[in-house]
Amino acid sequence: MTDSLTDRDYRDTLFLPATEFPMRGGLPKREPDWIKRWDDLKLYERLRADAKERGAKPWILHDGPPYANGHIHLGTAMNKIVKDIIVRSHQMAGFDAAYLPGWDCHGLPIEWKVEEEFRSKGKTKDDVPPGEFRAACRAYAEKWVEIQGKEFRNLGIEGEWDNPYLTMKFESEASIVGEFLRMAMTGSLVRGAKPIMWSPVERTALAEAEVEYHDRKVPVIWVKFPVEGSDACVVIWTTTPWTIPANQAVSYNPEISYGLYEVETVMSEEELGFAPYAKPGEKLILGDALAQSVMDGAKVSSFKRLEDVDPAALGKLSHPLHEMDPFFAHDIPLLAGEHVTDDAGTGFVHTAPAHGEDDFNVWVESGHKASDIRQIVDADGCYTPDVPRFGGMDIIRTSGKKRGEPGKANPEVIKALAESGNLLARGITTIRDAHSWRSKAPVIRRATPQWFISMDKPGPNGKTLRENALKAIDETEFFPAAGRNRLQSMVEGRPDWLISRQRNWGVPITIFVNKTGQPHTAALPKEQADALNDAIKAAIAKGGVEAWFDTPAADFLGPLGLSANEWDKVTDVLDVWFDSGTTHAFALRERGIIDPETGQANLYMEGSDQHRGWFQSSLLECCATRGMAPYKQVLTHGFIVDADGKKMSKSIGNTIEPEQIQKQYGIEILRIWTASGDYTEDLRISDEIIKGSVETYRKLRNTVRYMLGALDGWTEDEAIAPEKMPGLERWVLHRLAELDAQVKAAYNVYDFKRVMSLLINFAGVDLSAVYFDIRKDSLYCDPRFSTMDAWDDATAVYGNRRRAARTVMAAVLERLLTWLAPVMPFTMEEAFLESHLSGKAESVHLLLFPFTPVNWRDEELAERWAKIFTVRRVVTGALEVERREKRIGASLEAAPVVHIADEALVKAFDGEDPADLFITSGAELVHTLEGKGGGFTLDDTPGVVVYPEKAEGIKCRRSWKYFDPDLADPEFPDITPRDALAVKAWDATHSE
The missing domain is CATH 1.10.10 (Arc Repressor Mutant, subunit A)
Structure with missing residues (x-):
């Protein structure tokens, strides 16, 4: 005991927070250490064993395979982080949530890169033996699987990284072949020569999912097709002059009104600077609605309509190049087709069945044979040698610095048409056209023999693949819900699935074809x-x-x-989307990680572009082989854009790499950014936005740190039951019960933005601004008793209050650590190991979301505290003004008098000390309908007026509260009676 009580330093008697948990996370340096710790613990294996021991129900997110090609970027990082949050949250919700990462290892993205490597050595792909080329592709994919695997692991993604699924593993390739043959045996495999998108640069067919659309300038021409036995011509309009040599018909629509028009005058060469192709006296047959626009394009000054024309009665047309060579001297029939409109063009459509889907359909539907279609363009996108004048000319340049630019075909065809006298007009226009998303070069439409999966051929159950797929879509849950309509519309309108590719690196189409063209699956x-x-x-x-x-x-x-x-033996390879569409077979079914009741994964989650990609190919493949979708739910995310909403592009210079964020801030910040936004839409990112996530991290870390410090020395022996707690603590328990339901519900529907919003608000408002602020005095200054029986009931109130606060904080900490662990795995692991919970498991990730008793929820209590906080907010506002005006330094220097008109607000404080709740040294509540004027009010809280009076008495040297010295303990006259009790308790446990 000290000799002079008035000189005693009371700091040692305070229970200040104490923790080894640092204020700063040091994430860039420490995150790799946490990953190493998890690897050393074999955490993923422990999670599986723990779930098995619990008898947990399987819950499977099937990982869509990224290409083993190039470093990961911010988009792939976000994708994996979302998946990780989903898997971790479901594991902690009590499921057995396995995560098997995988890679797509075949296909053009890899083959294209390997071709470039050989080209850099002066070799084309044709110079390399196929086996050697495939071996190089396999080695390339292996290299990038290893690199990407490390990059994904650095994101904190927990999964079966030592045994991922790869489409190029022999067993996977065998499984893909098995799925293909299984499907072929249903009779849905067909062969045809329909026009498909063909990449001359890559020399292969492409599916819709392999193209992207860009604007490009193209020539536009108006061409005359002479009507046999007449001096009139039918006029067509096209943006693909190179297809004119392949023309076999002209289409019209019987619902369109047509007329015969005579050119009267044309603009002069002096006016134009060139001589127009149109000549006075020419007779042109046009759709009436388009006659004026055609004449304008042909620089016709005046013209007249002579008569109505029925295209069906015209007979046959001549090819515009028929006089140039007998090769073009075949009859050109007029075919009726609904695809012809009078919105643009001439009302007639040039028809080359080898180069357009509508052209092909109208040709076949009019009774012509597909075998009669002219195939005059080869795999390199060049005219075949037998085509007069144009043989060998390229449509698109396929090599060199000008790869992807127009070749010689268009200009030479236009020149020939001008020489023939059948070019009416020409110009330049901009169209939105398909480009290969790998080479970025334009694609052409080209009819070649290909293998298709029929969408409309009845299968073993009597239903078509289209019908089965649409039924499966109806049975699938989509997040967001709009995904259903998008996928449904795509399946409703899609053509047969083109599955063959003319490439080297892929799973072969393992079919033998007999001399009649039948595959062995149908012929044997x-x-x-x-x-x-x-x-x-x-x-x-x-x-x-x-x-x-x-x-x-x-x-x-x-x-x-x-x-x-x-x-x-067929040597084509399968569309790589077929590979990825079969992953459910070998990545899930053959490994036994599938719902045993439904045979489905719970969730497929990828970017919204996968409605036409992996979501659809997986759906079609599984429906073709099993009559159902491989998934129960489909979740889509958006893409990453900069602060202005612009797409990330290296050429623009607005990209941010995951490694850049990790080195500067830590991956935890990227995870918080991912979870805090609506990732189902496009997510914006910038330095300022990331700094916002850094601030969120700082606040959450400080909240956790404060609780760790306040719970120093905590054990369950200190806990008290809720019914013995003060009202404020029971209100916090009520909030925990509310949050428990809300957080779990949000995780269940993948709404991480709501999870973060709920927890950030709870930590920043309910805890930091209210609860911690109010209970700081109690935690630091209330007595801490070793034996409660040693004190009377009045004294025990203080001890119970402190014990209640720590009991509640222990409950809050456990829930915050587990609720935030899926989003912030590194920091919550660090906090867990510093907490009283560390004895429960070796990792926070081995815990489940804790059970929260239903009876913690108390709506009546919550309503009462809502009234208290309404009044408290006005008092806090008044004290802020007093501090700003320097009339007080701290709120403990005040003893406000609060006039309250609503008696219910006054009654809400029954049993509570308003001074404790206001953090003042005193407080008086006055129920009055009339204020005396001059007090502090808030516009949105009428009827509450605060008079912030100064506190009287002396300042306690321990808690800094002002108190009446006449009430002091004689032994400790310079501190409050409460503080005196605390010091006595401290002295009793620290005496020698």
Whole structure:
């Protein structure tokens, strides 16, 4: 005991927060250490074992495979972070939430890069043996799987990283082949020569999901097709002059009004600077609604309509180049087609069945044979040698610095048309056209023999693939809900699925075709076809895709009594979207990580562009082989844009790389940014936006740090039951019960923005601005008793208050650590290991969301405290003014008198000390309907008037509260009676 009480330093008797948890996270340096710790713990394996021990129900998010090609970027980082939050939150919700990462290892993205590597060495792909080329592709993919795997792991993503699924593993390739053959056996595999999108640069067919649309300038021409036996011409309009040599018909619409027009005068060469192609006296047949625009384009000054024309009665037309060479001297029929409109053009459509889907359809539907379609463009996008004048000319340049730019075909065709006298006009226009998203070069439409999965051929259950897929979409839940309509509209209108590609690096289309063009899956008896299929799958399981290309056909066919001379082996490879569409088979089913009741994954989650990609290919493949969707739910995210909403682009210079954020701030900040925004829409990012996430992190870390310090030395022995707690603590428990339901519900529907909003608001307002602020005095200054029986009831009130506060803080801390762990795995792990919870498990991620008793929820209590906080807000506002005006330094220097008109607000304080709640040294509540004027009010809280009177008495040297010295304990006259009790308790436990 000290000799002079008035000189005593009371600081040692305060219970100030104490924790080793630092104020700064040091994330860039510490995050790799946490990942190493989890790896050393074998955390993922521990999670699986723990779930198995609990008998937890499986919950599977199937990872859409990224291409093994190039470093990850902010978009792929966001994608993996969202998945990680989903998996972690479901694991902590009590499920067995496995996460198996995977990669798409075949296809053009990789093949294109390997081609570039060979080109840099002076070799084209044709110079390299196919086996060597495929080996280079496999090595390239292996390299990037390793690199990307480390980059994804650095994001804090927990999963089965030591055994991911790869589409290029032999067993995966065998499974893909098995899925293909299974589908082929249903009869849905068909072969045809429909026009498809073809990339001359990459020399392969492309699917819709492999193209992107860009504006480009193209020539536009108006061309005359002479009517046989007449002096009139039908006029067409096209933006693809190169297709004119392939023309086989002209289409019209019987619903359109047509007329015969005569050119009277044309603009002079002096006016134009060039001589127009149109000549006075020419007779042109046009759609009436478009006659004026055609004449304007042809620089016709005046013209007259002569008569109505019925295109069906015109007979045949001549090709505009028919006089140039007999090659073009074939009849050109007029075909009726609904695709013809009078919105633009001439009312007639130039029809080249080899180069347009509508052209092909109207040709076949009018009774012509697909086999009669003119194929005059080769795989390089050049005219075949037999085409007069144009043979060998390219449509698009396929190599060199001008790769992707227009070739010689368009200018030469236009020149020939001008020489023939059948060019009416020409110009330049801008169209939005398909480009390969890999080479960025334009694609052409070209009819080539390809393999398709029929969308409308009835399957074994009597329904078409389209019908099965649409039914599956109806049974799937979408987040956001608009995703259903998007996928539905795509499936409703899509053509047959083009699955063949003319490339090297891919899973082969393992089909033998007989001399009549039938695949073995249709031509052979089922038993024999099954045996052949089994032999093919076994070979690929042993040797990978090379086994198909290298094994002689006789080795497959001979054991079944089939002659290799009667069958041709297909060497096309599968569309890479078919590969990824089958991942449910080998990544989930064959590994046993699937819902055993439905045979589905719970969730597929990717970017919104995958409605036409992976979501759709997976849906179609699974519906074709199993009659159902492979998923129960589909979740889509948007893309990342800069602060102005512009797409990220290296050429613009507005990109931000994940590594850049990690080095400067830490991945935890990127995770907070991801979770705090509406990732289902496009997410904006910039330095300022990231700094906002840094501030969020700082506030949450400080909230957790404060509780760790306040709970120094906490054990469950100190806990008291809710019914013994003061009202403020019971209100916090009520808030926890509310949040428990809200947070879990938000996690369940992947609404992380709501999770973060709820918890940030709770931490910043309910805790920091209210609860911690009010209970700081109690935590620091209330007595801490070793034996409660040693004190009377009045004294015990203080001890119970402090114990209640720490009991509640322990409950809050446990919930915040687990609720935030999916979003902030590094910091919550660090805090967990510094907390009283560390004895429960070796990692916070091995915990579940804690059970929160329903009876903590008390709506009546919450209403009462809402009234108290209404009054408190006005008092706080008044004290802020007093501090600003320097009439007080701290709120403890005040003893406000509060006039309250509403008696219910006054009664809300029954049993509570308003001074404690206002953090003042005294407070008086006065129920009065009339204020005396001059007090502080808030416009939105009428009937509450605050008079911030100065506190009287002396300042306690321990708690800084002002008190009446006449009430002091004689032994400790310079501190409040409450503080005196605390000091006595402290002395009793610290005496020698």
